[in-house]
Amino acid sequence: MSNSEGNALQRWASRSISNPERTYKALFYVLTGVFLFTTLFPFYWLLVLALTPSGNMIDVGLLPNGFNPEAFVTVFTRVPFHLYILNSLIIGVVTTAIVLVLASFAGYAFGRFEFPGRRPLMLVFLAISYFPPAAFLLPLFRLFTANITFFTLPGVGTVNSPMLFNGPGAMMLPYTALFMPLAIFILTTFYSQIPDGLEDAARVEGNTRFGALFKVIMPLSAPGVATAGVLTFISVYNEFFFAFLMTDGRVQNWATIVWGLLSYQGRYATSYNLMAAASILGVIPIAILVVVAQEKIVSGLTSGALKE
Amino acid sequence: MGDVTYEDITKKYDDVTAVDNLNLEIKDGEFVTLVGPSGCGKSTSLEMAAGLTEPTSGNLYINNEEVSDLPPKDRDIAMVFQNIALFPHMDVYDNISYGLRLRDFEKEEIDRRVEEAAELVQMSGMLDRMPDEMSGGQRQRVAIARAIVRDPEVFLMDEPLANLDAKLRVHMRTKLQELHKQLDATIIYVTHNQEEAMTMSSRIAVMNHGELQQFDAPLTCYYRPTNEFVAGFIGSPSMNFIDGRVTDEGVETDEFSLDVDDGVLGDVETGKRVTVGVRPEDIYLAEGADIEDDQGPVGAADAADMDGQPSAPIDVTTTVLEPVGDDIYVYAEFGDGTGESSVDDGGISGPATDDEGAADEGGPMGESTLLMSMPPIPDMDTDAAEGQRTQVVLDRTMVHLFDGETGDAIVHGLTTESGAGQSRRNRGEPVERTGQSGPSASESNAR
Structure with a gap:
């Protein structure tokens, strides 16, 4: 038998050598399979956990140990999870809007003007985005909890930093700072490719420079704007560090999904099935966004990569 | 009205002088061509009139009004560009009406004017086309319609025919002259092609190395060149x-x-x-x-x-x-x-x-x-x-x-x-x- 197996292997090897396409194809499927498995299995595992009744949690296999789809409803009755999602969405959307507007101005300047120090300044921006958030968490925390005295006015008293803790600003400000550099970089690449003539035409036709930026340059850079926007939104939505530390975790204090998930952890028991169900629900907005925008993201990322 | 006056206009880039002390008095209704070899400063001169480039020194008047500090949109000018510069994300109607919409014209007025301008350049039936669905000549005609629809005092044209093939160029040349007669507006036209300059202009401004060489009627330049x-x-x-x-x-x-x-x-x-x-x-x-x-x-x-x-x-x-x-x-x-x-x-x-x-x-x-x-x-x-x-x-x-x-x-x-x-x-x-x-x-x- 081993002889014929050896023959089969030899046959397969010789076929592959004469026709390398087969090998590439096989490798492609293997790699894709591994990749899909590693990315999708956690979601499957979440689903299994979510469907398993809380009492059967001890003994979970590859299939749910029981069938309890009510968990997907219970997540909303036990805690106002939809409000946590809403907080996340609001913070994500507002941050994205701020980043896009500010990064557009920066991208316009970087992409369409030649000025001294342009490259170094760009590098500084990009470097900032790679700072570990933990490095400035403590100073920021003190700043946002009104613990920093800016100056003392005689007769009035001290002027302290504003109290942003437990508010959206405490998250949106650091997010904007952290995620804007990448958006600036993407938009710079795109805006620099819009021909000068179009901007000139818009200005002669009656736009100011800002008008030309928002009515001509931005629409023509739609893939770039979409890419920057989606990447920013996903980054904000996924962010854990500031979301966890800049609020006390109550939903009325702008706590995000992170806190929503943690709230299924009671003092005596942790409802893993509810946590899993909530996690799946929390992923849905991003999944929808990526499916809708993926074409633009891909074209945006690659066209940005090919030019410059 | 549509007078354009360059008074001691100089434009320097770092150590290069693009335009050196230019003095031009262009009268209302004239068709003036700035002509010269590449790099002679003719396009820079035109961009300064448009407000897209700021002169280093000197004064510029349009309609007898000092415009050096006005942005392009407030100068009562329209411009046709060498690379045509239609907005690729808008159809012909939106392109032509762009300036009018920015100026808050009534919808009926916009429709009427766009129709009129499109008719003038024979593009009436194509208002819903996108720029990339048109030929070079059609795009150029839309660009011209976009310029004339606002009925400005002064038209600035920067080699508008340079990207067209030879036959179309001659055709559009004639069209432009007809338009000039119909509109009775001032046109400043930049070209490096002396033939275009000769055939179209009331007066030619010949430039070289940023300096004005001669500003005269075409035949005078031809028969009595100053240098x-x-x-x-x-x-x-x-x-x-x-x-x-x-x-x-x-x-x-x-x-x-x-x-x-x-x-x-x-x-x-x-x-x-x-x-x-x-x-x-x-x-x-x-x-x-x-x-x-x-x-x-x-x-x-x-x-x-x-x-x-x-x-x-x-x-x-x-x-x-x-x-x-x-x-x-x-x-x-x-x-x-x-x-x-x-x-x-x-x-x-x-x-x-x-x-x-x-x-x-x-x-x-x-x-x-x-x-x-x-x-x-x-x-x-x-x-x-x-x-x-x-x-x-x-x-x-x-x-x-x-x-x-x-x-x-x-x-x-x-x-x-x-x-x-x-x-x-x-x-x-x-x-x-x-x-x-x-x-x-x-x-x-x-x-």
């Missing part, structure tokens, strides 16, 4: 330049001498170095002289057909004959043809855009080739006619003299009868033999 650069730049094929010096009887070059009528040279001293300029169409075969091909002599127009006054015959040897349809360009060497052939030396041949060098340097002393343009001879074997010895004469009324050092014009025409060109024009005869770029084309829109 060697303008003489070489305007007219195609370009003028012949031969170095010479002033003598007691007239002007002498290494190859020939020309009589100059008494009094024409005024107080120019004897011995002064000058450059003799003569256009190819002002050179004729001497009376009795002929060009032969292998079938024997072929009839050609000679000095007998000339209106002006012939010079003494000059011995030349033909080197190359180029038939171009309504003309034959004959390159000839002075003398019996034993000298080295140098057909393509600067100053004699080449398209107009290459003439910068020629005008700067003039012909070097002893330049021995001459370009003449003759009426066509049917059935002539141009190859066989090369290397023939013959005699030519210059029309003395049409010979220009330029200062050998500065290049400034000294006289136009070596006779007292009248200045160059004047003689022909005074007699009211059409100047026919100037090639397709000649002044005859500028006098009629038909071409």
Whole structure:
């Protein structure tokens, strides 16, 4: 038998050598399979956990140990999870809007003007985005909890930093700072490719420079704007560090999904099935966004990569 | 109204001076062309009028209003760009109406104006097309419609026809002139193509190295160029330049001498170095002289057909004959043809855009080739006619003299009868033999 197996292997090897396409194809499927498995299995595992009744949690296999789809409803009755999602969405959307507007101005300047120090300044921006958030968490925390005295006015008293803790600003400000550099970089690449003539035409036709930026340059850079926007939104939505530390975790204090998930952890028991169900629900907005925008993201990322 | 005035306008980029102390007064309703070789500052001048570039110093007036501090949108101008610059994400209607919508016009008014403008450029049925669904000529017409729809006082056009193919270019040229008549607005038009400048403008501003060389009607630039650069730049094929010096009887070059009528040279001293300029169409075969091909002599127009006054015959040897349809360009060497052939030396041949060098340097002393343009001879074997010895004469009324050092014009025409060109024009005869770029084309829109 081993002889014929050896023959089969030899046959397969010789076929592959004469026709390398087969090998590439096989490798492609293997790699894709591994990749899909590693990315999708956690979601499957979440689903299994979510469907398993809380009492059967001890003994979970590859299939749910029981069938309890009510968990997907219970997540909303036990805690106002939809409000946590809403907080996340609001913070994500507002941050994205701020980043896009500010990064557009920066991208316009970087992409369409030649000025001294342009490259170094760009590098500084990009470097900032790679700072570990933990490095400035403590100073920021003190700043946002009104613990920093800016100056003392005689007769009035001290002027302290504003109290942003437990508010959206405490998250949106650091997010904007952290995620804007990448958006600036993407938009710079795109805006620099819009021909000068179009901007000139818009200005002669009656736009100011800002008008030309928002009515001509931005629409023509739609893939770039979409890419920057989606990447920013996903980054904000996924962010854990500031979301966890800049609020006390109550939903009325702008706590995000992170806190929503943690709230299924009671003092005596942790409802893993509810946590899993909530996690799946929390992923849905991003999944929808990526499916809708993926074409633009891909074209945006690659066209940005090919030019410059 | 639509006056545009450049007052001491200078534009410097770092250490390069793009435009040097430009003074231009453009009157309402004029069609003025800024023309010159690449990098002469003509586009920069136009962009300064548009407000897209800020002058380093000087004042700019539109409608007698100082506009240097106004953004482009407040200058009552419209612009047509070389690269057309239609907004690719908008259809024709949106492109044309863009400026009107920004100015909050009523919807009905916008519709009416867009319809009118589209009709003027014959694009009525295509208002819902996107720019990438149209041909180059159609896009250019939309760009023009976008400019005229706002009914501005001044149109600025930066080589609007440069990206079109030759046939369409000539067509659009005519269209633009018709439009100019209908709109009765001021047009400032930039081109490096002297032919376009000649045919379309009421006045031409010839620029070189950022400086204005001459600002005159096309025919004046043609017949009375202020200096060697303008003489070489305007007219195609370009003028012949031969170095010479002033003598007691007239002007002498290494190859020939020309009589100059008494009094024409005024107080120019004897011995002064000058450059003799003569256009190819002002050179004729001497009376009795002929060009032969292998079938024997072929009839050609000679000095007998000339209106002006012939010079003494000059011995030349033909080197190359180029038939171009309504003309034959004959390159000839002075003398019996034993000298080295140098057909393509600067100053004699080449398209107009290459003439910068020629005008700067003039012909070097002893330049021995001459370009003449003759009426066509049917059935002539141009190859066989090369290397023939013959005699030519210059029309003395049409010979220009330029200062050998500065290049400034000294006289136009070596006779007292009248200045160059004047003689022909005074007699009211059409100047026919100037090639397709000649002044005859500028006098009629038909071409």
